Amino acid sequence: MRWDRPVKATTNMTVFDRQEDKSIRQWCKWSWDPITGCEHDCRYCHGIEKARKLYSRTREEGYSSFKPHLWPDRFDAPHNTPIPESNVSGNRNVFLGTMGDMFGDWVEKEHIEAVLDIVRDTPQWNYILQTKNPRRYLEFEFPLNCWVGVKVDKQKEVKPALECFSRIEASVRFLSCDPLLEWLLFPTLECFDWIMIGPRPKTKSKPVFYPPKIWISSLVKQARTSGCKVFVKHLKDPGYKEYPGRDGF
Numbered sequence: 001m002r003w004d005r006p007v008k009a010t011t012n013m014t015v016f017d018r019q020e021d022k023s024i025r026q027w028c029k030w031s032w033d034p035i036t037g038c039e040h041d042c043r044y045c046h047g048i049e050k051a052r053k054l055y056s057r058t059r060e061e062g063y064s065s066f067k068p069h070l071w072p073d074r075f076d077a078p079h080n081t082p083i084p085e086s087n088v089s090g091n092r093n094v095f096l097g098t099m100g101d102m103f104g105d106w107v108e109k110e111h112i113e114a115v116l117d118i119v120r121d122t123p124q125w126n127y128i129l130q131t132k133n134p135r136r137y138l139e140f141e142f143p144l145n146c147w148v149g150v151k152v153d154k155q156k157e158v159k160p161a162l163e164c165f166s167r168i169e170a171s172v173r174f175l176s177c178d179p180l181l182e183w184l185l186f187p188t189l190e191c192f193d194w195i196m197i198g199p200r201p202k203t204k205s206k207p208v209f210y211p212p213k214i215w216i217s218s219l220v221k222q223a224r225t226s227g228c229k230v231f232v233k234h235l236k237d238p239g240y241k242e243y244p245g246r247d248g249f
Ligand code: SF4
Pocket: 037, 038, 039, 040, 041, 042, 044, 045, 046, 047, 048, 098, 099, 100, 101, 132
């Protein structure tokens, strides 16, 4: 199978899924969900909506709620997905965990270790991890083919994120303010290589929310002071389309 042909997403996913978010697809072409579910209950969560839709279509028990669920039948996806020739445009980048928080306190350590072992064994791929629970990262060592990120959308989450990331070692450490829900102030951003900023997506009950320009420019200024690269979703300005990794991605 060629990598550039559409990959059909099935419930018994044995290959990576295509990245659905158009803006993320600019730098990361794939997604992989060996562990799903989340208890953070963010109001803007698309993972919950996706799980509901998949459950109504498939009646697959793992989607019946947004409770943590391990999918061992997906463990072979990194081996089964054809490898692109290069990582240009993020062809080898894989968003690991688009339907939940794999580093939530509710996920068993051995399940996370099992997934990280696969990451270690498949250096041909570059994995993008993200959590709202950065303390959990401190229990693990990350292979070089990982970008390790924290999602911060409110000021009260700034301090715990900085405390953890000053102790985390990874080839790329990034901050995701996607969505940016408040004007955020960081005493420093030096523990991050890259910052992603985005709007709150449309949900059933709320329209899309684009953060005010002044919130974005303030965060970009803080990023520049600390030498971080910046990516802002849905903005056409090329100055905000920077990436942290090799091959420009
Ligand atoms: S952390 Fe992510 S998966 Fe969990 S509820 Fe929030 S948006 Fe959804």
